[in-house]
Amino acid sequence: MATDVKKLVSEMTLEEKASLCGGDDFWHTKAVERLGIPRFMMSDGPHGLRKQDEEGDHLGVNDSIVAVCFPAACATASSFDTEMIGKMGEAIGDECQAEKLSIVLGPAVNIKRSPLCGRNFEYFSEDPYLAGKMAASYINGVQSKNVGTSIKHFALNNQEYFRMSNNSVASERTIREIYFPAFETAVKESQPWTVMCSYNKINGTYASDNEWLLEKVLREDWGYEGFVMTDWGAVDDRVQGIRAGLELEMPGNTEVNDKKIVEAVKDGSLDEKLVDRACERILRVVYKYYDNKKDNVVFDRDADHEKAVAIAAECGVLLENNGVLPLDASKKIVYIGEYAEAPRYQGGGSSHINASKVTSALDSAKAKGRSVEYVKGFPAQKDEPLDKAELDKALKAAKDADVVVIFAGLPDVIESEGYDRANMNMPEAQNELIKAVAEVNENTVVVLHNGSPVETPWADDVAAILEMYLGGQGVGEATDQLLYGEKNPSGHLAETFPMRVQDNPSYLNFNTDPEICNYAEGVYVGYRYYDKKMMPVRWAFGHGLSYTTFELSNIRVSSDKLTDDTTIKVCVDVKNTGKVTGKEVVQLYVGDLNGTPDRPVKELKGFAKVEVAPGETKTVEMELDARALSYYEESMQDWFAPSGKYELLVGNASDNITLRTEINFETKKVKPMRCDSSLTVGELMANPVTQPIVAEMIEKAQEDSPFGDANEAVGDEMMQAMMRFMPLKSLMSFGMMNEEQMQQLLSAIGAVLGKN
Numbered sequence: 001m002a003t004d005v006k007k008l009v010s011e012m013t014l015e016e017k018a019s020l021c022g023g024d025d026f027w028h029t030k031a032v033e034r035l036g037i038p039r040f041m042m043s044d045g046p047h048g049l050r051k052q053d054e055e056g057d058h059l060g061v062n063d064s065i066v067a068v069c070f071p072a073a074c075a076t077a078s079s080f081d082t083e084m085i086g087k088m089g090e091a092i093g094d095e096c097q098a099e100k101l102s103i104v105l106g107p108a109v110n111i112k113r114s115p116l117c118g119r120n121f122e123y124f125s126e127d128p129y130l131a132g133k134m135a136a137s138y139i140n141g142v143q144s145k146n147v148g149t150s151i152k153h154f155a156l157n158n159q160e161y162f163r164m165s166n167n168s169v170a171s172e173r174t175i176r177e178i179y180f181p182a183f184e185t186a187v188k189e190s191q192p193w194t195v196m197c198s199y200n201k202i203n204g205t206y207a208s209d210n211e212w213l214l215e216k217v218l219r220e221d222w223g224y225e226g227f228v229m230t231d232w233g234a235v236d237d238r239v240q241g242i243r244a245g246l247e248l249e250m251p252g253n254t255e256v257n258d259k260k261i262v263e264a265v266k267d268g269s270l271d272e273k274l275v276d277r278a279c280e281r282i283l284r285v286v287y288k289y290y291d292n293k294k295d296n297v298v299f300d301r302d303a304d305h306e307k308a309v310a311i312a313a314e315c316g317v318l319l320e321n322n323g324v325l326p327l328d329a330s331k332k333i334v335y336i337g338e339y340a341e342a343p344r345y346q347g348g349g350s351s352h353i354n355a356s357k358v359t360s361a362l363d364s365a366k367a368k369g370r371s372v373e374y375v376k377g378f379p380a381q382k383d384e385p386l387d388k389a390e391l392d393k394a395l396k397a398a399k400d401a402d403v404v405v406i407f408a409g410l411p412d413v414i415e416s417e418g419y420d421r422a423n424m425n426m427p428e429a430q431n432e433l434i435k436a437v438a439e440v441n442e443n444t445v446v447v448l449h450n451g452s453p454v455e456t457p458w459a460d461d462v463a464a465i466l467e468m469y470l471g472g473q474g475v476g477e478a479t480d481q482l483l484y485g486e487k488n489p490s491g492h493l494a495e496t497f498p499m500r501v502q503d504n505p506s507y508l509n510f511n512t513d514p515e516i517c518n519y520a521e522g523v524y525v526g527y528r529y530y531d532k533k534m535m536p537v538r539w540a541f542g543h544g545l546s547y548t549t550f551e552l553s554n555i556r557v558s559s560d561k562l563t564d565d566t567t568i569k570v571c572v573d574v575k576n577t578g579k580v581t582g583k584e585v586v587q588l589y590v591g592d593l594n595g596t597p598d599r600p601v602k603e604l605k606g607f608a609k610v611e612v613a614p615g616e617t618k619t620v621e622m623e624l625d626a627r628a629l630s631y632y633e634e635s636m637q638d639w640f641a642p643s644g645k646y647e648l649l650v651g652n653a654s655d656n657i658t659l660r661t662e663i664n665f666e667t668k669k670v671k672p673m674r675c676d677s678s679l680t681v682g683e684l685m686a687n688p689v690t691q692p693i694v695a696e697m698i699e700k701a702q703e704d705s706p707f708g709d710a711n712e713a714v715g716d717e718m719m720q721a722m723m724r725f726m727p728l729k730s731l732m733s734f735g736m737m738n739e740e741q742m743q744q745l746l747s748a749i750g751a752v753l754g755k756n
């Protein structure tokens with residue numbers, strides 16, 4: 001039977017309640033022994049457990065238990081496979097049950113605003129729809145095992161630079177459209193047991209004090225039911241936090257703040273009911289875990305290692321291939337680069353896992369009896385000048401080989417929690433070596449191990465590029481399977497690779513001010529910006545190749561009319577036109593055709609991954625609703641899409657759209673219009689409600705126009721443009737309307753707008 005949390009809270013003293021709102025130590029909540037309330041333990045993740053039995057820390061410094069390191073979010077997002085990440089969540093949920101952990105601290109869903117963010121490897125995507133879907137599925141997977149998650153870092157924490165104090169300044173539209181939806185989708189579709197608020201301020205108020213963020217948006221707008229905890233050390237004003245909807249302060253050392261809560265209740269500045277509310281929210285989660293706790297779950301590290309390998313293979317993105325891949329094992333193959341024997345498979349900081357075993361591509365090749373020569377070439381973990389002797393060795397081996405595979409990437413020191421990257425470069429030694437090797441062997445393949453995009457000045461000189469990201473402890477085996485065609489690459493990029501970092505929309509406002517982070521690019525993040533600017537990029541969002549080919553055809557919609565309350569289904573046929581089985585990622589984007597100002601060209605609103613055998617055709621189905629067409633209209637404090645036409649664009653990459661259709665949307669929502677003489681003729685003509693009234697008036701007014709009929713100097717277009725931007729008050733100045741007519745017009749407009 002579920003524990004009666006309300007009753008428990010009613011039996012607690014004020015001091016006990018205040019103390020429950022602060023952690024006991026780095027990883028535990030406090031117990032209230034008098035009432036038998038137990039502590040519970042959480043642990044970092046999210047792509048494996050970082051359970052610390054001994055001394056706790058939040059930077060991955062001290063040891064944690066031996067666990068299984070699954071691919072990081074940069075990799076899992078590229079799978080575009082919600083079912084797969086759900087299974088990964090289930091495995092982690094089981095591991096938590098076995099280790100008596102109630103919460104795994106993740107997933108981290110902050111948007112990849114800049115490729116330079118040091119923590120990008122932990123985040124899913126530059127696209128909020130994809131990030132939300134992957135997060136919700138992961139959370140449902142973990143929580144199906146009766147273990148909680150903590151979606152983080154809520155919100156607008158998209159850099160490491162002064163992340164603990166910086167003020168993220170963004171318009172509400174930008175926040176609602178880009179930075180919130182990953183959280184919103186996860187809350188609505190998976191109810192994470194906890195939410196972790198970020199360190200930074202949002203438009204001037206710390207996330208941990210922010211009632212708009214934690215109560216209005218999270219609970220009122222989205223219906224959140226769990227509790228909110230701080231990121232480690234993110235508390236600001238503890239008493240305001242209780243008012244704002246911040247339930248738990250982490251990570252311990254909270255005695256001073258516990259006292260402040262007690263004092264505030266006693267002096268009347270804090271309503272005790274709000275402390276009760278916080279305790280109830282915390283205890284509901286505590287008992288959700290204890291009331292459903294599972295004994296006898298075993299953490300089978302070997303079995304989970306195999307799962308980690310299989311997942312990594314789903315994530316690898318084949319960026320380029322002139323046909324050299326898959327490798328022919330009978331050819332003379334040389335591996336160059338220390339990552340071949342020591343892959344970079346995870347990032348640094350609080351998500352760092354003490355991996356049970358790590359397989360390298362070289363180990364896997366040996367285990368499979370492949371004959372591969374190996375030259376170190378450059379070190380995996382250092383950014384130092386190219387060693388001449390190593391270069392000579394590499395070039396000699398490359399000249400003698402049929403195919404060269406260079407294992408390249410970013411050393412740990414370049415990419416970690418706690419700081420951002422200074423640039424998008426790979427170590428110069430690696431760039432030099434790749435160029436030199438490609439010159440002597442045209443069959444040069446590059447495998448990348450990195451958590452975020454890099455500049456690839458040699459991209460046009462090599463035969464193939466396989467992006468493995470930080471693919472977890474099984475990445476070596478997965479790389480082997482993909483290189484030799486035992487598995488067919490099916491990952492697609494969850495982020496754009498710009499040509500150069502300077503092309504990124506946040507470039508002028510990234511890490512420029514210790515106090516303010518200005519999200520000046522608004523909603524134009526990632527492909528939304530590159531599309532709008534028609535800017536060439538190295539690899540576009542959604543791009544990913546395969547060893548087979550696919551043809552998308554026959555786009556059809558269940559109805560070409562959509563309204564506020566209906567949904568439509570979009571179906572597409574996927575045919576495998578090649579010779580091997582493979583998986584295609586079908587992507588559905590939506591674009592506004594009504595000339596609505598300031599909207600991205602297209603936005604991802606659906607995707608489906610499907611496995612198809614050679615010659616076979618399968619149908620995928622995706623669904624759209626009004627929200628998929630809408631932008632956030634600040635004047636309405638609501639999502640809004642004007643009635644009209646929208647295009648549906650389908651392809652296998654954001655820059656490879658092969659199918660297109662249109663739908664009509666009809667909404668009952670009316671965008672409010674002011675009703676005064678500053679209204680322009682154009683605005684009035686664009687609104688179907690006011691259009692008839694104004695059309696008549698214009699016709700009459702034009703007869704009295706001082707500009708006369710259109711002539712050479714004042715053409716029709718110019719007349720129309722002038723009228724379009726003409727405020728009503730100016731019509732009076734030009735004698736096209738008198739005061740009385742203006743008042744009559746405003747009152748007629750007011751009547752149809754419901755403003756009289």
Ligand code: BGC
Nearest residue numbers: 044057058059105231232350
């Ligand atoms: C990180 C969180 C992490 C916490 C606990 C913080 O520094 O930002 O992501 O969960 O530490 O380790």
